[in-house]
Amino acid sequence: MQNSIPSRLAATLESQRGVLFAEPALVGRENYSGRDILAPNSQFIPEFQDERGYLTVERWIMSLSAAVNRLPRAHEGISRLRLTDGEPVLLTEAAAACGERLFGGCLDRWPLVKLLDIGGAPVVPSYGGAPEAPPITFHVHSGEIVNGRAQGPGKLEAYFFPPLDLPPYNQDPGRVISRLGVRPRVTREDVLAALGEFGNSDAMYALGQPYEVRPYDGWIIHPGCLHAPGPWPTIEVQVPQDDYNLAAWRFGERVADPAARRELWRAMGLRGLADERDFLAQVVDWELSADPEFEKKYRQAARTLESGSWGRRLQIFFEMFYGEALEIEPGAEYRCPASPEPWTGLVWSGAGSLNGMPVGADYRRSNNEFLVTPGHEALFHNSAAGERLVVYRIFPYRIG
Structure with a gap:
């Protein structure tokens, strides 16, 4: 079938007016x-849990990247395209065969887009306080560790918090916080001590600066920043890599066996670094993590680009990344003009059509994720009575 990929893609693109749909690429993690x-x-x-003990907490959208897990699984994280002949093809294979047609000149700027499902049963941290739904474990992105040295650049990423008070979610999580950077007056020695408590207490979480999550807000997180994203489903856009060093274990959980705790710290925290001081020196950007103007610099609220009786279009990612939200009223339609760049889309809520083909928010039953190839328009029609059709679309990232 490999030799027929170009002709199979051509037939699907012709039939679907330049649009390709993908199966959900679900990713398991052991840390949240x-x-x-x-x-x-x-x-x-x-x-x-799956056979590895992992939970399915991430969905990677139109992804060319493979997940880096301690226990890997073949092609985990890589998207599979649904072709009209009924046989799926890996997006990596399609890109190798027809990269120019699918991505134009943007293949080297194609982002990794994720939907992160963050939360769980509330727990009380070791330092006391009210019960909280657990965040993602405290961690940092500073590149791969090779021969004991951090090889940057680390992963740059950005978040958008979508609304949850709409179908199919209909959730009110209450007050949710993310811990980004460290609190005022926290010292390097405080962080060193907390690193030494990996798997034994929640000391690192007590040092994190809390920020309340607000729907339609987001953040940009630069390499080297200590962070523990809060328990709110999140759209994340990042450069296409999966590097990390954990700075704490799962919120509210203890690893009772000292030997198991040390091994987990070695495998998930140090990942080739020598010790806690090496971690702090090599992978933590202290000035960034302790910046007193962190919120002013890196928090970003969505802004309206246009609106009308049909609905509204918002910008939801900024700076190096670019993305939009389309909120289309019942019975209305919106036309995205042809672009020289490809873009990927995700239906977050509602149901309708894209170029005459049915789409919907239920990824188990609907075409929910798609690629609009260069030079093709996208016409959305909202056919759901009483519900908005909400679509998020992400473009190639900018370099320089």
Whole structure:
């Protein structure tokens, strides 16, 4: 079938007016739980875990990247295109065969887009306080560790918090916080001590600067920033890599066996670094993590680009990344003009059509994720009575 990929793609693109749909690329993780949106994933129990003990908490959107997990799985994270002949093809294979047609000159700027399902049953941290739904574990992105040295650049990423008070979610998570950077007056020695408590306490979380999550807001997180994203389903856009060093274990959980705790710290935290001081020196950008103007510099609210009786279009990603939200009223339509660049889209809520083909928010039953190839327009029509059709679309990132 490999030799026929160009002709199969051509037939699908012709039939679907320049649009390709993909199957959901679900990714398991061992370090955080979710809100049961992508799959049953709110507890680390056998009924919810895969054979590795991981929970399905991430969905990678039109992805050319493979997930980096301690226990890897072949092609995990890489998208599969749905072709009209019924046989799927890996997006990496399609790009190798027809990269110019699918991505124009943007293949080297194609982002990794993720839907992160973050949450779980509330727990009380070791330092006390009210119960909280657990965030993603505290971590940092500073590149791969090669021969004991951090090889940058680390991963640059940005978040957008979509609304949850609409179908199929209909959730009110209450007050949710993300811990980004460290609190005022936290010292390097405080962080060193907390790193030494990996798997034994939640000391690192006590040092994090809390920021309340607000729908339609987002952040940009630069390499070297200590962060623990809060328990709100999140659209993340990033450069296409999966590097990390954990700075803490799962919120509210303890690893009782000292030997197991040391091994987990070695495998998930140090990942080739020598010790806690080496971690702090090589992978933590202290000036960034302790910046007193962190919120002013890096928090970003969505802004309206246009609106009318049909609905509204908003910008939701900024700076190096660019993305939009389309909120289309019942019975209305919106036309995205042809672009010289490709873009990927995700239906977040509602149902309707794209270029005459049905789309919807339920990824198990609907075409939900798509690629609009260069030079093709996209016409959305909202056919759902009483519900907005909400679509997020992401473009290639900018270099320089």
